[in-house]
Amino acid sequence: MPSKRSCGRRYQSLLCPTAKTWGLTYDDGPAFYTTQLLDYLDTANLKSTFFVVGSRVISFPAVLQAEYMAQHQIAVHTWSHPALTTLTNEQIIAELGWTKKAIKDVLGVTPNMMRPPFGDIDDRVRAISMAMGLVPVMWTRISPTETFDTGDFEVHGGTTTVQQVMSNWQGIMNNVTQRQDGFIVLEHDLFQQTVEIATGYILPDAQARGLTIEPVSTCLKRPMADAYIETNNNQTNPPPSGSGAKSISAPSPTSTDQGGTNIGNSSSSGGSGSSGSGAVPSLHFGTAAVLTTFAGVLAGLLSVF
Numbered sequence: 001m002p003s004k005r006s007c008g009r010r011y012q013s014l015l016c017p018t019a020k021t022w023g024l025t026y027d028d029g030p031a032f033y034t035t036q037l038l039d040y041l042d043t044a045n046l047k048s049t050f051f052v053v054g055s056r057v058i059s060f061p062a063v064l065q066a067e068y069m070a071q072h073q074i075a076v077h078t079w080s081h082p083a084l085t086t087l088t089n090e091q092i093i094a095e096l097g098w099t100k101k102a103i104k105d106v107l108g109v110t111p112n113m114m115r116p117p118f119g120d121i122d123d124r125v126r127a128i129s130m131a132m133g134l135v136p137v138m139w140t141r142i143s144p145t146e147t148f149d150t151g152d153f154e155v156h157g158g159t160t161t162v163q164q165v166m167s168n169w170q171g172i173m174n175n176v177t178q179r180q181d182g183f184i185v186l187e188h189d190l191f192q193q194t195v196e197i198a199t200g201y202i203l204p205d206a207q208a209r210g211l212t213i214e215p216v217s218t219c220l221k222r223p224m225a226d227a228y229i230e231t232n233n234n235q236t237n238p239p240p241s242g243s244g245a246k247s248i249s250a251p252s253p254t255s256t257d258q259g260g261t262n263i264g265n266s267s268s269s270g271g272s273g274s275s276g277s278g279a280v281p282s283l284h285f286g287t288a289a290v291l292t293t294f295a296g297v298l299a300g301l302l303s304v305f
């Protein structure tokens with residue numbers, strides 16, 4: 001949750017393309033104070049993306065349902081908030097897969113975006129995420145050490161102050177006015193302090209500046225329906241099991257390698273579509289597949305979810 005900044009490799013993260021457009025996100029809920037944030041967003045007629053923690057989804061299912069029913073976007077933020085690059089393949093799959101399942105059990109839909117805790121990601125984590133149909137979404141990075149992190153999470157632990165968070169936000173806003181594209185900021189809905197900073201200062205300031213504020217899915221010019229496997233009508237992103245079997249029995253010529261080759265490329269964002277298209281058919285028609293060791297282990301584990 002705090003500010004680990006390691007990234008194994010430079011990558012192109014998803015960006016909202018339109019200037020002065022903020023892809024609004026909150027991490028680490030659902031939690032007790034999330035409701036306070038939802039009330040503000042509702043009053044202001046704003047929608048957000050929530051990267052939720054699976055273990056908290058089962059603790060606060062009604063809060064997650066309130067988020068979803070209010071048409072906010074729900075996405076995955078792991079089960080127990082570990083640094084994913086430190087985990088084995090199997091552990092990463094469990095972190096993401098059980099969170100997907102918890103969300104599906106509570107909402108009936110399966111998200112197709114994820115955010116790695118601490119922004120900790122490398123090619124391996126990215127590949128597993130994409131194979132599981134989850135496109136990684138980071139927050140805006142303007143240099144190896146400078147990101148659009150409000151630092152709000154550190155207030156609760158006393159390692160930063162509200163004043164510092166407000167200053168961080170102003171720094172972000174100063175940068176935003178120079179940008180040709182939109183932006184994404186790291187904020188949290190876990191603690192009372194983070195919610196109060198958001199509703200008492202950051203959101204009103206952003207509104208006063210006339211920024212366009214919307215969830216990641218729509219800031220990427222995609223309809224909200226594309227944020228979930230069950231409601232996504234993109235033919236290259238079939239559901240992982242069951243009803244999708246018929247449509248993926250005749251995969252398109254490109255379907256076997258898209259999931260891997262487009263990883264980390266911003267062009268893949270449009271394509272939630274590419275996610276998982278390689279691994280999923282192998283699960284349904286595994287008898288014919290000759291899998292590499294990695295892909296075999298991955299596909300076998302993915303079949304759990």
Ligand SMILES: [Zn+2]
Binds near residue numbers: 027028077081117118
């Ligand atoms: Zn987090």
